[in-house]
Amino acid sequence: MKHFASETDNRPVPWQEAVETIVEALAETAVTRDKTGGTAKYERDLLRSSGLLTLSVPSTLGGWGADWQPLLDVVRRFAQVDSSVAHVFAFHHLLLATTRLFGLPEQWQPWLEQTVKQNWFWGNALNPLDKGTAALPLGDSQADGYRFSGRKSFCSGASDSDMLLASAFDPQERLLIGVIPTSRIGIAVLNDWDNMGQRQTDSGSVMFDNVTVAAHELLVDPGPLSSPFACLRPLLAQLILANIYLGIGEGALREARQFTLGSSRAWMASPAASANEDLYVLAHYGDFWLALEGARALTDKAAVAFDHAWRRGIALTERERGSVAIGIAAAKVATTRAGLDVVNRMFEVTGARATTAALRLDRYWRNLRVHSLHDPVDYKVKELGDWALNERMPTPTFYS
Numbered sequence: 273m274k275h276f277a278s279e280t281d282n283r284p285v286p287w288q289e290a291v292e293t294i295v296e297a298l299a300e301t302a303v304t305r306d307k308t309g310g311t312a313k314y315e316r317d318l319l320r321s322s323g324l325l326t327l328s329v330p331s332t333l334g335g336w337g338a339d340w341q342p343l344l345d346v347v348r349r350f351a352q353v354d355s356s357v358a359h360v361f362a363f364h365h366l367l368l369a370t371t372r373l374f375g376l377p378e379q380w381q382p383w384l385e386q387t388v389k390q391n392w393f394w395g396n397a398l399n400p401l402d403k404g405t406a407a408l409p410l411g412d413s414q415a416d417g418y419r420f421s422g423r424k425s426f427c428s429g430a431s432d433s434d435m436l437l438a439s440a441f442d443p444q445e446r447l448l449i450g451v452i453p454t455s456r457i458g459i460a461v462l463n464d465w466d467n468m469g470q471r472q473t474d475s476g477s478v479m480f481d482n483v484t485v486a487a488h489e490l491l492v493d494p495g496p497l498s499s500p501f502a503c504l505r506p507l508l509a510q511l512i513l514a515n516i517y518l519g520i521g522e523g524a525l526r527e528a529r530q531f532t533l534g535s536s537r538a539w540m541a542s543p544a545a546s547a548n549e550d551l552y553v554l555a556h557y558g559d560f561w562l563a564l565e566g567a568r569a570l571t572d573k574a575a576v577a578f579d580h581a582w583r584r585g586i587a588l589t590e591r592e593r594g595s596v597a598i599g600i601a602a603a604k605v606a607t608t609r610a611g612l613d614v615v616n617r618m619f620e621v622t623g624a625r626a627t628t629a630a631l632r633l634d635r636y637w638r639n640l641r642v643h644s645l646h647d648p649v650d651y652k653v654k655e656l657g658d659w660a661l662n663e664r665m666p667t668p669t670f671y672s
Contacts, residue, residue: 287336290322291346298354305354306635309471311431311463315357320391328365333381334388340508340582341575344515351519352526355639356472358519360393360429362512366505367394367437371451373502374491383435383451395433395454397424397478400447400496400670405480407440407448417486418448420458424478430454430461431474438480447496450485458483469635469642496670500593501586503668504578507593507600510672511578514571514603517640518564521611524636525560528618528626531633532557536623547623556621563610570606574599594665597672601652608649611640647671 297318305312319325327343329335343365350358368387371380386392405422420440430436433454440448454461458481465476497503536547544550574596581588581596615637619626626633655666666672 285336285338285342287322287324287327287338287346290324291349294318294322294324295349295353298350298357302354303630303632303635305356306471306632309466311474312354312357312360312472313432315354315472316360316393316432319357319361320393324361325364325391325393326388328368329384329388333384335384339579340511341572341579344511344575347512348515348519348522351516352523354472355516355520355523355643356470358516359470359473359643360395362516363396363428364394366509366512367396367398367435369508370398370437370449370505371491373505374449374494374496374498375451376493379451379488379491387435390434392434393429393432394435394437395427395430395474397427397430397436397438397480398449399424399426400439402426403441405438405440407442407485409442410484414442415487417484417490418442418450420450420480420483420485422480424480426475427461427478428473428475430476430478431463433461436478438478438483438485440480448485449491449496450489451491452483452485452489456483467642469638469640497668499586500588500590500668501581501584503593504581504588504596506668506670506672507578507581507597509670510600510604511571511574513643513646514567514574514600514607517604517607517611517644518567518571520636520640520643521564521567521607521614524611524615524618524633525564527633527636528560528614528622529557531622531626535625536621547621553621556617560614560617563606563613567603567606567610570599571603574603591665593668597666597668598656598659601655601666601672605649605652605656608640608644612637612644615640 326335327338331337347358347362350361371383402425405420405424407418407420409418410416420438436452436454438450438452442448460479462477465474494502532547538544538547538550542550547553577596577599581592658664
């Protein structure tokens with residue numbers, strides 16, 4: 273495993289051993305847990321005890337203060353063996369970042385400090401496309417806070433979470449985002465996620481029944497997408513997805529290689545003595561390697577650019593933010609295409625024996641197929657085309 277850089281220099285950092293311990297634990301039970309689905313409670317608790325939930329927390333607040341590139345390397349490493357846990361781990365850090373991008377220091381600093389002290393795991397109930405939750409003022413003034421009511425879908429990591437980022441729309445159709453304990457009265461996590469892939473992301477529904485959200489728990493100053501710096505939030509989400517997709521592709525290639533070398537047989541018409549010498553098999557592996565290598569280069573480049581933009585803070589300009597958006601869109605498209613190609617065609621180099629249900633090698637395809645539908649990749653290609661032809665940068669939304 274590569275060494276990760278700290279926030280100040282390039283020396284090896286203390287979380288490497290914790291990452292390897294988690295990877296080993298995930299790999300040991302990934303097949304079984306893919307079959308059973310549900311909440312990965314034991315694995316989530318391993319993450320709590322490992323300290324890795326504090327990777328993105330600044331060292332001044334008790335965390336490890338990792339830059340985003342090394343943190344995303346960890347996400348990718350997890351995704352190679354278990355993309356569900358990689359998903360909830362990455363979204364935990366996305367939600368922490370959201371408080372910093374949309375809120376005031378006097379809000380997010382205590383939340384991050386408590387994340388370190390209490391080993392909080394953050395869950396998502398944001399989903400800005402879902403208008404199933406409404407926010408009504410608690411009193412005569414909006415300054416008193418709101419009550420959230422309704423049903424929110426695709427709430428990844430909400431089960432077994434300690435804190436939630438929840439959203440609702442007020443009577444003026446304004447998006448409000450609150451930071452609240454998952455245990456607050458009126459919140460019910462339904463545990464109704466049962467999709468064919470990403471089986472343990474707990475991306476089901478959360479019900480809100482007159483849930484009190486105080487004024488100081490709302491991220492309204494500076495608020496969602498309020499500046500080029502705040503508009504880094506959707507870019508971080510997209511970069512997380514790119515790293516998960518790349519990790520899935522890398523994990524699938526590694527398992528395919530092991531199977532080809534250890535179990536595959538040359539086809540009867542092949543002049544090769546073994547599958548690993550067959551010219552067609554070698555051509556497939558060449559395609560896989562080349563696609564993933566290119567996607568990896570784009571993804572790493574995008575992560576470096578994102579870190580630079582993050583360090584710019586509120587001084588970040590629209591054009592600088594747009595340049596980062598183009599790089600991340602390119603990585604998202606490349607990892608989606610390369611990953612789907614590998615997880616689909618891997619069976620052409622492993623053969624019929626690799627389809628046995630006990631191996632569940634199809635989980636790589638199922639996971640990537642489900643996750644890559646988060647937002648249509650065609651629209652990322654359109655954004656890239658608009659940039660290449662018209663030099664128009666993507667308009668900031670929660671998905672670009």
